[in-house]
Amino acid sequence: xxxxxxxxxxxxxxxxxxxxxxxxxxxxxxxxxxxxxxxxxxxxxxxxxxxxxxxxxxxxxxxxxxxxxxxxxxxxxxxxxxxxxxxxxxx
Amino acid sequence: xxxxxxxxxxxxxxxxxxxxxxxxxxxxxxxxxxxxxxxxxxxxxxxxxxxxxxxxxxxxxxxxxxxxxxxxxxxxxxxxxxxxxxxxxxxxxxxxxxxxxxxxxxxxxxxxxxxxxxxxxxxxxxxxxxxxxxxxxxxxxxx
Numbered sequence: 001x002x003x004x005x006x007x008x009x010x011x012x013x014x015x016x017x018x019x020x021x022x023x024x025x026x027x028x029x030x031x032x033x034x035x036x037x038x039x040x041x042x043x044x045x046x047x048x049x050x051x052x053x054x055x056x057x058x059x060x061x062x063x064x065x066x067x068x069x070x071x072x073x074x075x076x077x078x079x080x081x082x083x084x085x086x087x088x089x090x091x
Numbered sequence: 092x093x094x095x096x097x098x099x100x101x102x103x104x105x106x107x108x109x110x111x112x113x114x115x116x117x118x119x120x121x122x123x124x125x126x127x128x129x130x131x132x133x134x135x136x137x138x139x140x141x142x143x144x145x146x147x148x149x150x151x152x153x154x155x156x157x158x159x160x161x162x163x164x165x166x167x168x169x170x171x172x173x174x175x176x177x178x179x180x181x182x183x184x185x186x187x188x189x190x191x192x193x194x195x196x197x198x199x200x201x202x203x204x205x206x207x208x209x210x211x212x213x214x215x216x217x218x219x220x221x222x223x224x225x226x227x228x229x230x231x232x233x234x
Contacts, residue, residue, distance in 0.1 A: 008159060008169040009192035043219060044193055055190050057152045064152075084155055088140075089187035089197070090115055090147035091176035 002075040004034055005082040013041040027058055028071035030081055045083075055086045092225040093127035094120075094170075094196050094212050097232045100133050105200060105207035107135040108175035112205045114144040117174035119158040120196060124168045127228065128196060131167055134158055147186070148174050171196030171212075178203055181211045183222045191215040196225055 001021040006014050014020055020037065024030035031052070035042040047053055058065045059082040065073045075081065096104075108116050116138050122131040136158075139149040150172070162169045172195055176184075181199040183191070191197065193215050201209045213222035 007155070007192075008162070009194040012194050055192075059152070082156075084152040085192055086152060086190075087117070087150035087155060087172055087192070088148060088190040089117075089172075089174055089184070090143070091179035091184050091187075 001077060002030055002079045002081060004030060005080060007083055007085055009085070010041060010044060010083070013044070014038050024075055026071065026075060027060065027065050027073045027081060030075060031058075031071070055088065057084045057086055058082070059084060092196075092214060092223070093228050094198070094225050095127050095129045095228045095230055097130075097230055099232060100130055101210065101229060103133045103135075104173050104198065104210070107133075108173070108200050108202050109205055109207055111138065111175065112202050113177050114138060115140075115146065115148040115175050115177060117148045117150055117172060119150075119172060120170045120198065121158070121162045121165065121167045122170050124170060128170050130170060132161075132165070133173075134161065145177060146179075169195075171198065173198035173200065175200050175202045175207075181209050183213050188215065188219070188222065191219070191222070193217070193219075197222070198227070 004020045006018055022030045022033035024033050118135040120130045123129045136150050136154050139151045140147050181201040197213045200207050212225040212227050214225050216223055
């Protein structure tokens, strides 16, 4: 099954697991499976409109899914999806 | 909630942020999680914003990944982020809140006229509605 790598700030919501396996055929399905498994993650990944928050970056086998087929990028059994936040702010 | 820094670490943070003035800059805090949190390493990062660098900072995913990798290699945790508010109070802005990660300690430094004047630390609450202040404790380094 595809694996999702969880960044440090979100591991509190995955019982400290740095890696979660999901049953999914696309990146979108993988993200839905992740929040179904760990519902407390949802507000930190999705905004109120159900869209991924702008700081959420997803890399499939170290390639940004924006350069692939976005959330519709297909996943294979052995794929690794990395969830990497952009860190930003300002006054 | 308490974050423990050494005087040398605080100086390293201030130096990095003062060098970037009047632009914003940032970096990561690596160390040991718990109550209190102990910072063991400061990792300065270059601001990746192409524009609005006087009031915005950005750390790109690959820099983030590098920090995670370092923390894992050194058996530390990625504890949080520090950044500057040039000529501005060190209170989190609405933009800081929108982009904030849970769990992280956010150290914000006011840099006025090129000089770091005040340092405070904050953590996002569970509902993502507000920041709660975290106490900064400065410890002398053990010789």
